[in-house]
Amino acid sequence: MPFRLLLPDEKLASIHDLDFEALGMRGIEGIIFDLDNTLGVWGFTRMEEETLHYLHDAQRQGFRLGFLSNDHGVGREAVQQSLADHPMIFNAQKPKRSGYRAILENFELLPHQTAMVGDQLFTDIFGAKRLGMYAIMVDPVAPDVEDRSVRFRRFFERQILRFKK
Ligand SMILES: [Mg+2]
Numbered sequence: 435m436p437f438r439l440l441l442p443d444e445k446l447a448s449i450h451d452l453d454f455e456a457l458g459m460r461g462i463e464g465i466i467f468d469l470d471n472t473l474g475v476w477g478f479t480r481m482e483e484e485t486l487h488y489l490h491d492a493q494r495q496g497f498r499l500g501f502l503s504n505d506h507g508v509g510r511e512a513v514q515q516s517l518a519d520h521p522m523i524f525n526a527q528k529p530k531r532s533g534y535r536a537i538l539e540n541f542e543l544l545p546h547q548t549a550m551v552g553d554q555l556f557t558d559i560f561g562a563k564r565l566g567m568y569a570i571m572v573d574p575v576a577p578d579v580e581d582r583s584v585r586f587r588r589f590f591e592r593q594i595l596r597f598k599k
Contacts, residue, residue: 439563440555441598442571449473449488449551449572454495457549462568464498464541466534468552469513470505471574476581479509481516489517500537502526502550504557528552529561538565554584555591 446452449472457465470476473485493499500521507514507524514522521540526533538548545566552558553574562569574580577588 437594437597440560440594441563442555442559442569444570445595445598446570446572448575449485451572452492452551452570454492454497457568458496460568461547462549463496464500464538464543464548465492466500466502466537466548466550466562466567468528468550468554468558469501469503471553471576471580472551472558472572473501473575475576476574476579477505478513480512486516498541498543500541502528502533502537502558504528528557529564531561531565534561534565534567554587555594556587 449467452465467473467489470478474482489499498520499517501517501523503522503524504526505524510524521537523533523536528534534545534550538545541548546568549568549570550558550562551570551572552562553572555571559569559571
């Protein structure tokens, strides 16, 4: 299959469509989330209550949770505080592997025991697939609130996603 490392294993409308039970059956014990346009609108500075409930629910079901963002994290102290019990890395430079690896080490899990959830193919998904992680792509929370370089990349994402059955 062409673009094997660029194709997500699952493509969902939102994080709320994740099937925790099915992930558990696959042997997945840890989930790494992208922040912007995955857990909230681009650049969000506070966690929505609903999203926090969702994450607590995932944790109650036994998953380790981590957060990996390419944003610099300035002004996002409230987000970090809301999720202080979990590893959160800013400036991750996805698709570089170092950030993913740091979280895997924290989880004490191997790549195939971990899922990455994100809205971008060339960063979130590619980085995860390079390491052999299970990759879940979600639609952006608010696609119209993105910077121009991201919107430009969306065009190429669409061309590649046509290969996904
Ligand atoms: Mg994102």
